[in-house]
Amino acid sequence: MAEEAAVRAQAEAVRRLKQDKADPDEIAKEVAKLLEMKAQLGADEGKHKFVLKTPKGTRDYSPKQMAIRERVFNVIITCFKRHGAEVIDTPVFELKETLTGKYGEDSKLIYDLKDQGGELLSLRYDLTVPFARYLAMNKITNIKRYHIAKVYRRDNPAMTRGRYREFYQCDFDIAGQFDPMIPDAECLKIVHEILSDLQLGDFIIKVNDRRILDGMFAVCGVPDSKFRTICSSVDKLDKMPWEEVRSEMVGEKGLSPEAADHIGEYVQLHGGLDLIERLLQDPKLSQNKLAKEGLGDMKLLFEYLTLFGITGKISFDLSLARGLDYYTGVIFEAVLLQQENDHVEEPVSVGSVAGGGRYDGLVGMFDPKGRKVPCVGVSIGIERIFSILEQRVEASEEKIRTTETQVLVASAQKKLLEERLKLISELWDAGIKAEVLYKKNPKLLNQLQYCEDTGIPLVAIVGEQELKDGVIKLRVVATREEVNVRRESLVEEIRMRTSQ
């Protein structure tokens, strides 16, 4: 109210200056002041008005988006089930302390709930920590499960590139003490199957091992205490050139230039079995226990991947580091490749669409006695996949149906609502997907238009003469063909014409 009075006073002052034919510059100055005061007032008013939006970084899914989402989920779930996975679900929030100390620096991105009395709660940040909590709580030492659910991160959203504050994760994990690299190889096979089935274009799965990285850091002369922080610098190599990463290592993180250069030689290496063999002969790496273990397992992994026939898309890549602290062995990340132009020789990476690795220590963090349950798992980056497919659908102008309705029950004349309702009830009871317009006397043209708009393939038309004859007129929307079908055969006829 005080602000409004101030605006009125300023307006009065401007009016008087004009009346007094004052210096135009002075008038302009006071008018500018008035406008700014008004804008300020307007902005304040705006704040108190009702804002019709979803929270920052979140979105609704429209029926069309849901149709795309269901297609993608269907491919992924079919794959997870093909590999014999069970499914679990956990609450959207956890006790705050369950998430504490699991995500390192990223903990600041966790959404906390308001303390309204009772327990302190936070929204889940991923599905892996709740999974580990679930295993420890239920003393499960052996499970293969998937979990598809939303997770929450107070990150800077980049929604056009599929980065949200609320987003889906699709996780598949194998927990249990098994012979080396067999479950790890299956995780990679799953990524290969899903990315192939989704037909997203060419892709490559980069593979590395935390033990190889740690061994490499050791032989390059990185002090133990700097392993994690240097690892997170290496992790930036997919977004930054080596020179920048190197200067971060030396400048910000105090690594010796010699050590950094030494790392630089290793992280440019990528290849297959040949590279593994070469590194197993590397005079320095082969002397390091961790690196030797990691390289041995990597060799075994490649043998299994050869049996699966998928090594063509796997690249052992020493620059792959992955951000999360809890990985202890194999790590991997799948990226889509895009042949942007003819004159670009190397395919361009358009970003990660799946990732995962082995985390043998996480469950032990929850077990009162610290008992470990080795785990390996993969997470499909579903939001980026949605974005790609949505853009593709937009570009292609492909018409996506958002319902599965097989037939619209219509009438050509008035006063046939009762007959329409009787017929549709028969169809529903027989399991036919059917709709009717919620009008007493809809025009036939409007009914046919509704089918065009929504992609309903058939129309069952009730008419007075047909009712007397015991038939229903069945119209095929695409061809405009019409046939009379005896009422008792209608269900069978619709089934036949809509089965694929």
Add this chain to the structure above:
Amino acid sequence: MAEEAAVRAQAEAVRRLKQDKADPDEIAKEVAKLLEMKAQLGADEGKHKFVLKTPKGTRDYSPKQMAIRERVFNVIITCFKRHGAEVIDTPVFELKETLTGKYGEDSKLIYDLKDQGGELLSLRYDLTVPFARYLAMNKITNIKRYHIAKVYRRDNPAMTRGRYREFYQCDFDIAGQFDPMIPDAECLKIVHEILSDLQLGDFIIKVNDRRILDGMFAVCGVPDSKFRTICSSVDKLDKMPWEEVRSEMVGEKGLSPEAADHIGEYVQLHGGLDLIERLLQDPKLSQNKLAKEGLGDMKLLFEYLTLFGITGKISFDLSLARGLDYYTGVIFEAVLLQQENDHVEEPVSVGSVAGGGRYDGLVGMFDPKGRKVPCVGVSIGIERIFSILEQRVEASEEKIRTTETQVLVASAQKKLLEERLKLISELWDAGIKAEVLYKKNPKLLNQLQYCEDTGIPLVAIVGEQELKDGVIKLRVVATREEVNVRRESLVEEIRMRTSQ
């Protein structure tokens, strides 16, 4: 630390008393004090220990529970799709102000998020308010959609009866300006179909109309200002006898005893078309505009329900009130009936499993210009249904499979891991659901036991002789029958034997 020192001092005091052979009573007293101090210390330590649990009122779903949940969802989604519904999704949280003023007294049960900078957010309390916000925000005036998602209420949980703080809602709603009672009748048909398909036992769907209730309150002499509060008393009639409800009306809510008694006469009425006709002739009700409108529409509704063939399970019940403020027309609630004992004559209601009604004003609360979009919808009370089905499964000892694996790839001899991996890869690539034990040399007995435990019907056994002969031994777990199948026919053979 101070407490620990105090305990040590007390222990020393006890030791000295014993050494001095003090009065046994005094020793006992000091020992008791020591024990209490120790217990206190232990409890404090416990508080700081890690608590391995899910938040109050929430639960994990195990694979077995998920299998039941998927069966139920499958029935419900199939029904929603049969009726031509699209599907949408909304974020788990909304701007706090979106939920403000929609739930009356129950607003205190809303979960707020902590203010971490940025917008003030709350977890959704139901799916109806987000749906209304979605319609207004996207200016949608016409949609038939379902939405299945979790909602959150800081209520007192009663988990054995299926009441949680995090729980699923399955909502189907029809929005748009249509001819009266056609969408309303379809909602009731949907409830009837779902409860029949789920085979939960006998049920009844109670129906009433807010306008009939309001008209009834008016002719009974309830002041306008008391309509809502008296309505919420009537809503308790399914849990409390009339006498208690009456004394709440008169005592707590200050209604005249005459008005209460008058209401008492109406709310015991329930029936079908006959009752509607009788009330349309009721000298008082027929004079009330609202009641007359409501009764006229109720008659129309019953005509449509007769065409759908479901009036046998519908009861027009004047005691049905429903809690939520936003209903404006038809309201309904489905309850399961249970023939508890032979000597009980009336079937006993075991609680509501679905409910809904018409809310023509809610979307207008979000529209900047107050434009209304009439809506009617139904919500399936899925958690209570889960509870019932879970208990039924427990009681029946029915074995529920938690995976869909068709075949286990096994070996009878050692050193055949490579051959197993090669074969399973072929099966996966052909779309067969297959598993393999993650052991280099598993015992055949263990592999067969795994099939017994998890319900896998077939075992494909790799053996040295069979490999030479180009065949795989296929074993039917249930019958122990074994046949040799040529490797190139294995996929077809597995498909044939596991198709139903």
